Amino acid sequence: MKEWIRGMRANIPLAVSAMAYGGVFGVLSGNQGVSWAEMLALDLMMFAGSAQLVMIEMWSAPLPVVAMGLAVLIVNMRYLLIGASLQPVFDGRPLWQKALGMHLVADENWAVTIAEHRNGGTCPAFLVGGGMLLLVAWTTSTIAGNLLGGQIMEPARWGLDFAFVAVFVALSMSLWQGRDDLLPWVIAAGLAVAGEHLLPGKLYIALGGIGGAMTAVIQEMVQMRTHPAEIRDGFSRLVVPGEGKTHE
Amino acid sequence: MSNLFHQGAIPSILLASAITYALRLGGLLLADRLPKSGPARRFLDCLPGTILVSLTVPGALHA
Incomplete structure (x- = not known):
């Protein structure tokens, strides 16, 4: 099977969890007055849930550009370490693969890829496949939430939050x-x-x-x-x- | 356009996206320059586990 398809399949449970969170988050963004176009730009260009949440909490015109930049720097500092830890996966690959692949790194597909790498090796395509699935799941759910508003049910989220933690605990075990x-x-x-x-x-x-x-x-x-x-x-x-x- | 983007939204989104991408790619390129053995290697080997623990444990304690 192609590596990127394997990467997608391995991330399905986490993508479902991300969609549940994304739906709630999309509703929140609508309530804060963030337009669907702004949300779409953030989803595709930044692709980082917790930093997007922080920005949305600061969203009132005129937007505090520098303060938001600083907040994003603090929230996303972990990506410097996550990027460093992916060195063995990208080892010896050309710069264009690194430059394209790193944009699609989220906590979820990073953890799945590192675990896969430890259990017999993997390649950037596995990471990118997972990243594409997560990007689609994240974008569609946040935009749907933003446009549909409160029609999305919030309680559905709780069971999935637990699933998220359970998957991450399982991944931790495989990194031991x-x-x-x-x-x-x-x-x-x-x-x-x-x-x-x-x-x-x-x-x-x-x-x-x-x-x-x-x-x-x-x-x-x-x-x-x-x-x-x-x-x-x-x-x-x-x-x-x-x-x-x-x-x- | 003015209805779709608030005042300051475009520079904010561009700046935040550039910072996030720089962190993601910067970490990888920095690690490429570290020695492939010794203390730096041990640091990078252990990093996935310690980051994942740091991501998971505080959240799990709240749940």
Whole structure:
């Protein structure tokens, strides 16, 4: 099967969840006075739900252009890390594939793609297929909500919110690489929960992501120093190529 | 046109879209320049898990 079709199929449950959220969000945008054309431009050009939500909350003419830009920078800072983490998927690919593919990166297809990559490899087309499905799901549902208004039922959303969390928990499990991940993940969770209360926007995701990954680096350095032989034998994937030979 | 776009809407949408795209592509291009082994590699290897945990845990606690 073609990779982009596989990517689409793998993202179907998350696209359904995104449509439910998108419908409610579209209604909200209509209530805030956002026109369908403005919503369509945001859906296609920005394609980032939580940042769109923040912008819509600030939507009254004349729009505060710079303040909105800053808010979007804070909310979407996590995409810098998400982009960095996709390096193995795009490794060796031409720049045009990176430039086109990265526009279609959302939290959902990113997580599905990374999990797929860990379980036997994948390619940018898998990511892009998922991204196209999510873009269509997101755009149609938000525009429908914007145009139809309150006719869309809100309670339907709750069960799907739970589905969203369940899928993400399942994906987390597939990213687990072994007990060396325990401390970094605990630190990430702690920093994210604390950061959610202390930091603006969605900066808590970047805080947890960076703090957890830094923990992994420090942990590895400490292990190298205390048990160098064990590390070389047990965790050869972590050892610098060629370095093992110089120690022998 | 004036009915479809509020005053300031077009520059706002363009700026916000440019910032978001720069973050997405910028992260990937920065990671391309990092060494493929050692601490930087371990950092990037662990990053998907820690980002996903940070995305999920606060939301799951509210649910």
